[in-house]
Amino acid sequence: MHPHVRHLVELQAVDIRLNEVLARLATFPKHLVEVNARVEAARSQLAHAKDALTKSLKDRKTYEMDVDQWKEKVRKYKDQTGAVKSNEAFRALRLEIEMAEKEIAAAEDRLLERMVAGEDFVRQVKAAEKAIAEIEAAAKVEQQAISAEYSTAEKIRVALEAERQKAASAVPEDLLDIYLKLASRHNGVALAEVREDETCSMCRVRVRPHTYQLLRDPSNEQIFHCETCTRILYCPPQPLAQPQPVAQSSESGEN
Ligand SMILES: [Zn+2]
Known part of the structure; x- marks a missing residue:
């Protein structure tokens, strides 16, 4: 074989291995992005569940205040009924009281609905917290594996680059x-x-x-x-001519 071509064959062998390792190294960032995206998705789900719970608690507070305010009004109207002079004024107050009592019932319904929904949101937050803990633990294991694989591949790359340098220097x-x-x-x-x-x-x-x-x-x-x-x-170098097989009998005869 032409001596330069022999060196090229060596260079080619190194380059093929080097290209493989470079291709492998190129996959790591994408893989890491995928792992991080899973964690991010779980975190955003948890944040979403927490927001829903916070809003539900705020609504509940508002409805509680509504109930209290209407109850306060009813108490005031009832206090006033003792002081009214005419039937007309009395009927007007009775109407106000009825209306306020309807408002109390409606606010209590809304409050109850929020309380039930709130329990649901608490469950969702708990589930999201559990999920995120599992996803984060799995991601950590994956990230460590990726990082270990990466440093192994990187070491191989450095060694191959040096090998390549040596092989290439022998070629004009x-x-x-x-x-x-x-x-x-x-x-x-x-x-x-x-x-x-x-x-x-x-x-x-x-x-x-x-x-x-x-x-x-x-x-x-x-x-x-x-x-x-x-x-x-x-052409790969031809194997040398097969040596004459040593006859079994002659070998045993020597012993
Ligand atoms: Zn060809």
Whole structure:
């Protein structure tokens, strides 16, 4: 194999691992945002339930005051009945009292309704508080796991960057430039192995027999590109000839 291509094969292997780890690192912020959004949603639900409860308690106070005010009026009217001189005035007061008593009943109905609703709001607040405690605990576990995964991936990235630097420094600049352009065009994969059936492993198109021959020649000093996908071609080094199997009988004979 061309010595520069051999270095490119090493660089490609590092780059593939590096791209994987970079892709993994890129998923962490989104994952964290999702976890935080769940907590935020639970918090806003709790705030909503608390607001509803506060409003309900305020309404209840208002209706209680309404009841008290109407009762006070009734008491005053009743006090006045003893002092009226005419039947007409007496009837007018009786009417006022009846009206006020109706208002008392209506205010008491509203008050009761608020009291029942208030119990419901208390239950909702309690449920939201319980839910938020569970969601926050689960989120904390998830955040810790994400952070641990992140720092592991980050360590791998730093190590791979160093490895990449070393591999890239062995490649001449102009060839590295071509490699980078091809990598960016081909989703990070600038090299293609030529398979035993003489096809490009990436685009599956057959390479010329002469090219294949040269690629397999250890003394070849030319760089070839796939005529179809333009990636840099290489043939993995051929395994050495199989050593002669040692006969079982001769081995046992030596012992
Ligand atoms: Zn190809």
